[in-house]
Amino acid sequence: MALARLGVVVLDCPDPRALAGFYAEVLGGTVEEDPKDAGWVDLKVPGGPSLAFQAAPGYVPPRWPAADHSQQFHLDLTVDDLDAAEQGVLALGARPLDAEDRSRSFRVYADPAGHPFCLCAC
Structure with missing residues (x-):
């Protein structure tokens, strides 16, 4: 319980x-x-x-990745189309935090206040 x-x-x-x-x-x-x-x-x-x-x-926003300025938590947001969702969040003011590996099933961004969040392919 x-x-x-x-x-x-x-x-x-x-x-x-x-x-x-x-x-x-x-x-x-x-x-x-x-x-x-x-x-x-x-x-x-x-x-x-x-x-x-x-x-x-x-x-003060967290830094990703940085052990001395921990992200503390993040949101995983499930999407059908990573590329389309990425264009949408970037247009809304998100910024990419980890753009190197585009082959993964997730991508990491910061919202306009600096909180990390991931777009995850379902």
């Missing part, structure tokens, strides 16, 4: 609204803001867990 259930994955970032918008374009879903809390934005993803974005003054 589990002791808890996963409520939401929260990403610290400098601009919660902007990063929620980025992931809404990548994953779909609805961005919801709480008028009482300007530092928090939720993304309700259809058929999946929600993501939340929290303002973090002085935010």
Whole structure:
């Protein structure tokens, strides 16, 4: 028996609204803001867990790969077409972190706030 259930994955970032918008374009879903809390934005993803974005003054993005600036966590996003998904996330402001090996079934990027994420072929 589990002791808890996963409520939401929260990403610290400098601009919660902007990063929620980025992931809404990548994953779909609805961005919801709480008028009482300007530092928090939720993304309700259809058929999946929600993501939340929290303002973090002085935010410093992780570096990938770097043992001294650990990525701490990353998102694996499953896609049908790696090339098409790559063009889409790059157009939205993602940047490639590992472009050398194009033969793998995944590719690594940073979102606009610097969080690593992977596009993974299904």
